[in-house]
Amino acid sequence: MATQSTIEWTEQTWNPTTGCTKISPGCKNCYAAVMARRLHAMGASGYENEFELTLHPKRLEQPLNRKKPTVYFVNSMSDLFHEDVPNSFIDQVFSVIESTPQHTYQILTKRADRLPEYFKTRTCPKNVWLGVSVEDQKYGVPRIDYLRQVDAHIRFLSVEPLLEDLGSFDLSDIHWVIVGGESGHKARPMKEEWLANVKRQADAQGCAFFFKQWGGWGADGVKRDKKSNGRVFKGRTWDAYPVTQIAA
Template sequence: MGDKTGIEWTDSTWNPVTGCSKISPGCLNCYAETFAERWRGTDGHYFEGGFDITLRPDRLRLPLTWSKPRRIFLDSMSDLFHTGIPDDYIAHAFAVMALAPQHTFQILTKRHGRMKALLSRPAFWHQVADQGWKHFIGSQQDWPAVGTMLGGKNLPNVWLGVSVEDQKRADLRIPALLETPAAMRFLSCEPLLGPVDLKQAVTPLGSERGHGLATSYVHAGDCCERRLHGIDWVIVGGESGPGARPMHPNWARFLRDQCKWAGVRFFLKQWGAYAPEDHGHDHGGIALIDTQGHSWEGREDLAPPDAVRMRRVGKKKAGRLLDGLPHDAVPPLVLVP
């Protein structure tokens, strides 16, 4: 939980908070919860309280000790916008990010509503400035990030992302992300549990779904010139660990192809515990799923044509190639003067 990490799309993790609570289907087999709960009740252990929300103020200054620019995933063991985390503590974390412009911070949340509400309020950015002056600066001296913050905008070295495991969560979380001030926006479609259409029609209030004005969640045409900035980066991954659910190859292909169409960076993190059977593995349990995620195990004769056989081989053997190719696109580090 610090200087090094095994997460493929970042360089380091920073956890000023640990602990969380389940909020959607993607949380079912949470790796962080599984790890933390192993130690619940162990006197003196860092996770003695298991996966309960725990503020870690001793970790707040950690990024300030790293001089070399890096991508830092904030709260890999929590969700910064969880309702159990006070506003002023979140502001304190943002003050640290403002004071570490050499780094690029990646914040991923499932609490899209609180993120949007908090970061859209000028009063919150005043809190950030106050926390910076109180804990780090000591006086209201010249601080380049203050002007940005007091204007109610996000910091230029902070990327904001939402978890999107299926279409329902896409329709809930992506619009809120697009309405949140951000230097860079990304999606983590992991664990991917169903097909996700990033060009899904957004239905105006009072109209039937699909009959409204179609819009895209990703870049299209001259959206940036028209200041209608979309999604900059999409991460896709299958689930690993005990109880893992397989990811249909067509779900990953569908997102890859949408990103290619829109000119959006695409990153395939992992297949997870299951790989398509044509990967050449002949050991491990089999799952037969269709493109809607329905299981047809034991009913192979009834399975639709789009059903595929996925073999449980483990994350390492499954690898991270899609149709024989790696997909490693990552936005560049944001270098702030």
């Protein structure tokens, strides 16, 4: 089944694939890999291969069985555009998406270079929010240019975990920016000035800004549990979503 999500910016998760491989510093302490090991140990269905990339054709029908309009995060436990996921399977995922216009689908990838290639001969459905992960300057920021090449109704960035100051970067044609620090006992710290720099540029370039969490390190530079550090930045929470509405 698709499952209710604890991720602050979505409603449910839908994982037609599970498992992945690490390709950049943002992957170092992958929460999905840790969760997959736990689920495998518990004997959970779909995690027989632990965190090895696995396609789940039987899960494709899950959104078709839900009439209530729902926001789905696609592949919280994988990357739909992983190099070992064939185009034919991605096509099946998008076929389901097009068949369920009442739902909104948030798709996030680190394999941004595959996006313009895939969509060169395909149309991105209007109920898709397409995003890339941006954790640093070397690996993350270049992904934004690949995303910009796709004619997606909404394009977004997941700047999580934010591992360094991103400097100046172009947010033209980007509609939404999510920022978060890393969680878990091996979490790397996020500095307040890095977060402030992203927010300043999002505001200046007209992007909706969503601050997800401080993670394992607080704004004061003290390491503690994620819940204690909370989500407050500059005296408030920031929960903006893209202004553009998805048409049913």
